Amino acid sequence: MLCVGILLSIPDQSIRLLGIELVALAVITAVAMLVLGRRARAEPDPRDDTAHALASILEVVAPNAVTSILLLIAGLLLVFGLGAGLDVLVLPVLVALAGGIVSAWLLLTKILQ
Numbered sequence: 001m002l003c004v005g006i007l008l009s010i011p012d013q014s015i016r017l018l019g020i021e022l023v024a025l026a027v028i029t030a031v032a033m034l035v036l037g038r039r040a041r042a043e044p045d046p047r048d049d050t051a052h053a054l055a056s057i058l059e060v061v062a063p064n065a066v067t068s069i070l071l072l073i074a075g076l077l078l079v080f081g082l083g084a085g086l087d088v089l090v091l092p093v094l095v096a097l098a099g100g101i102v103s104a105w106l107l108l109t110k111i112l113q
Contacts, residue, residue, distance in 0.1 A: 001093045004071070019078025019085060026072035033064040063099035067092045 007021050070092035077085030 001096045004089065004093060015078050015083065015085070016081060019075045019080075022071060022075030022078060022085075022089070024075075026068050026075055029071065030065075030068035033068065037064065062103055063095045067096045067099070070095060 003025055004022070007018060007025065010018075070088065074085045074089040074092065077088055079085075
């Protein structure tokens with residue numbers, strides 16, 4: 001969500017322009033997450049059950065779709081001139097941060113089991 005911070009720090013831009021940028025960012029991140037998610041799918045390997053189990057858990061807890069959808073909603077609110085989009089923008093940042101923390105914790109604790 002570093003990109004959100006960069007977009008917010010651009011001086012003298014209108015709320016609608018920020019909304020268009022956020023909608024574009026939401027689409028780009030959604031497409032990137034879909035492509036990377038397909039490439040990273042772990043095939044069941046009888047020799048390495050731990051990797052497949054960990055990949056399945058990470059797929060469930062990673063908030064990829066939720067983050068993109070919330071970012072899209074915030075951007076659309078700003079495009080339509082509603083200042084509440086800035087308040088809604090807090091949600092995808094918090095969801096992405098929480099998802100990153102949970103994913104890192106799972107990788108650090110479950111990889112050895």
